[in-house]
Each structure stands twice: as C-alpha cells, then as structure tokens.
Amino acid sequence: MKVAIIGASAGVGRAIADAVLNDGTHTVVILSRTAIPELSERGAIVTTVSYDSHQSLVAALAGVHTVISAIGDHSRSADAQVALVHAAVAAKVTRFIPSGWSGTDGGKDDVVELYRYKQPALDALRQSNLKWSHPENGIFLNYFASPLKGIATLKPLKFWIDVENCKATIPGDGNLKLSYTSVEDVGAFVAKALNVPESVEWPQSLRIVGTNITHNELVKIAEGVRGKRFEVVYKTAEELTKELVPDPPSIYVNLATTLSLALLDSRFSFESNFGSVSHEFVQPAEFIQKWWGKVEEST
Template sequence: MVRISIAGGSGNVAREFIDALLATNNHTIIVLTRTAPKDDIDARITQRVVDYDSPEQLVDSLHGIHTVLSFIQILSDVDQKAQKNIIDAAIKAGVKRFAPSEYGSAGTTNMPWYEGKQKIREYLEKVNETGKVLEYCLFQPGLFLNYLAFPHKTSKHLSPLGTVFDYQNKRALLVEGHEDALMTLTTVDDFAAIMARAVDYHGEWPAVGGIQGNKVTVTAIVELGQRLRGQPLSVEKVKIEDLEEGKLTSSWGLEVPHKSVSKEKATAMLKQVTIGMLLSTAKGAWDGSDELNRMFSEYSFTSMEDFLSKGWIKK
C-alpha cells in the first residue's frame, strides 16, 4: 500500500480512474483541489486544498507521497505552469512516480489544443536529461471508445462527446486517400483498470504507456457503424490539402464542445477540432503503442463491436 496524490481529481476521467483504484482497496488516495472539498467524493478519499502557484505548499502537500497522477485540464493551465510546479515539487518532496495529464493520443500533430501535452513531455525529458530524478509514464489509451456511443452515456462519469464518426446521425468524415489510417480506441473502464494495475506494478514504468483496447482502420469504424445502425453511413471525404489550409469543406462538423470550452470560443474551437482530428488521424497520431498491453498481458480488453453493440443495437 502506498500514498497516491491525484491532481485535478474532480474531472470525469479522473473519477473513472479513482473508482477503479478504490476498488483495489490497496492505497491511500489524496485528491489535490484548488477549491473547497466536494461533498460527493467517496469518504475514503482525503481532499487537500492546494495553490498550484505555490511551490512551497505543493512540496508540503507531496511529502510522503509515492505516486502523483495529474488530470489537470491542460486548456486551463496557461503554459502548463501548474503541472510544471507539481513536477518540481514532486522531485523536491521525493515522489517516486509521476503521470502527466495525457490519457489520449500518442501524437499531438495538428492538435493545438494538445500543445500543453507536448510542453510537459519536453519538460519531463529535460528534468531527467542528466540522470533520472523522477520516474514517469505517458498513459495513452487513444480515443475513448465510449465517444462512439454519442450522445448516449456509457459510463458513470465520462461525459458523451461527439466525433467525426457520428453513428447517431448515420454519417462520418474521412480524409481522402487515408481510409486505412489506424486508430486506437479503448473503453474508459479498460483504461481505468489498466491504470490501477500500473499503480500496483512494482517494476519500473515505461516512459510511454500505450494502451490498445482496439486498433482498427477508420474504414472499419465506419463499417461497424453501418452494421450497428442497419444501413450505410453517409460518408463525406475531405482533401488533406484543404485541411492543411484550415478549410473544412464538409457539410457538417463537430457540434458539441468539450465542457472546458467557453461559449464564446465554441464555434471556432469545434471547427479547429474537426480539422485537427481528421489531420492527426491521417498522420498517425491516434495509432498508439501497446506497452501496457504487454505489461499486463493477462488482461482481456473489451472489443469495439461488443461494447458498441450494447449501446446501439436497441437504438
């Protein structure tokens, strides 16, 4: 049993992981929060209010902590100051392990909303450049498979989010000439289960922790949607040259923004994310690795068809 600190622990992805960690009953869990403690948090969890702009307070909060996992919303962390301060404090406090706020794609190309992830990847490399002072792992499950059930909620905490594969309206967007681009998709339950195993793992974490629930082509995703919905999906193909120029020539795009995006910025952000998702997929950013599959080879992942059949076969 070790002491685990979770930064940004009130977010929906963090709460999925926390539930899986609580189920093991193996660790002391401390959630770091900027605001007052929340009433709907499990009583087994200690909530600690911290100022992420105060290095001294962070060091005090992390004394005696074995592992720190960050789920801080990177869009709200200007220049990733909070995460950098947590990393610095973790090193000073003698923390053994750290996981930055990743939990998505392997690459960040053409996804400006993920620039913060790249900054933290580079920062972690820098702090260890003359010798390892902090063990860390980039946990990358690809796209949460749950999002393909949009608008239906398929897990306790994760909010539904639309993608370029819109099974609800029987349509999809693809990049012309890149129909065989690969994507990694993992259910949030499988992600949380693997994360809990990683926390229990006694060996050294790999720097990159790819999690492959499913690896399929974008064409296979469309074909599955057609089987589940009982008729062909309307597929629009866009040219990569237009996307590179910031042009979205399709008749539709993403319509529901992430809850972290303000109403004022939503329209521009939705277009940017639609273009970015298409471009990044075509360039392999969502073709994740399988380090944690190999580390926990006994674990049986949920197949895409089995999972989505439960969500769509009755719709």
C-alpha cells in the same frame, strides 16, 4: 502505496480515481481546487490546493509515491502542471504521470495547438530525477455513445463517426488502423499498473490500447447495429488543411481539423507496450451494440 490524482472531478481522471479506489490497494489522495464529496465518501483524501503555492503543493504530496495528472485543458493548466512537477520533486515523489491520455506526443510543434501546452511539464520532467511516463491511449471508445450514458465520465463529443445521426466524416480513405480504448479500461489498466512490482520499469511512452481498427470497419459495425447505411464523407489531408482558420480567436476553432491531421500522421495508431499488465479490453462491436442495439429508429 500513496497515489495522488489530479483532475479527478471528471473525465479520465475520474475514471482512474474510481478504478484505484475500487482496487482498494492504495491510499488515494485527490488534489483539487474544490471539494469532491463523492470521492471523500469512498475513502479518498481530497485536499484542496492552490497551484500558486509551492509549499501547499509540497505538503499535499507528502509521502506520495506516484502522481497521476489528468488535467484537461492544457492551455489553461500548463502552469499548474509545471508547478506540480516542481512540487513532486521537492516532496520526493518517485513517479509522475503527466496529463496526456490521447495520441503520441507531437512535441513543441504539435499540429494540435492544445497539445503544445504539455511541453513545459514534459521539459520539467526530463530535467528532474522523477520516473515518468507519458500516457497514450488513442481515442476514447466512449465517444461513440454520445449523448447516451455510455459516455461515462467524459464530455459528450462526436469525433469522426456520429452513431446517433448515422453520419461520418473520415480523414483519408478510412483504412488506417486507429487505437481505441474505453475510459473505464484506461482507469482499470492504470490501477493494475500501480500493482506492478517496483523493480519493473514503466515505458516512457505508456501505451494503453484496447483495439486497433479502421474507421471503415467501425462504420460497418455501427451500420449493422443501427440497421441503416451511414452518410459518409471522406476528406484528404489537403482538404483538411484548407479548412484551417488562420489566426483563430481560440485554439478550439481548429481543434477538430488538426486532430484529423494528427490522425492521418498516425499519431493515433500504436500498440500497447506494458506487458506486465494483463487486462481484457471492451471491443468496439460489443460497446456499440450495448449502447445503440436497443435504440428504436424514429423513421
């Protein structure tokens, strides 16, 4: 089977590309604005494309069965993803996985403004004859490794729990179960899903979950590994709402706060739902111990 991956230079797209190449079952086509020599050397067909050219996209997708999009910044790449959907239809692609790789879809009024830009592509998919699934994997476990190499293909970021500095700012009371998955496990799961028989339908909300765990439980694990108590602050939805900057100059100004509000709305709390794929996921205690267990305290 021929699989096209978009957004494979870094992030979850790179993790998926690595996993599918490692599996070795499928022909991998990478659509990119620039060359990616390290993937070409591993056997991927890297095709440089312009998202403004419908014909070049259709040509690049010739013979492709499944398109997997991992375009990162939805606000900057919304038009590109819509162009990909239209090209996939014209190229007679069978399945399209749009860029999601986060929580559940919040629709056109998503509290996270960045995610609203996914909607045109989802609308185009709904109007197409393509099979499609919106990928939802919760929060990447790798963020707990920031800034160590355990961040893998992702950018170092610290969401809610800062293991490096032994601090945490937690939405709500910390007792809400949240979905966490490592980026490597997401890639491996997708690679296995591609091997599932064609007769098996993929769920339209494709949920890939390594574990469901509370932030209080995560803090306790991290405290045990680091050998010290964390400085923990809890914030209510009302407090978070008051922190929102009106008419922000950038959609990123309120991103952390709106992600916290989405978390409190259970947008990052769900179970895996594709039982046709069997995979053993890395767990938070194992992950945090691996990356922080041998870090010496400077005190």
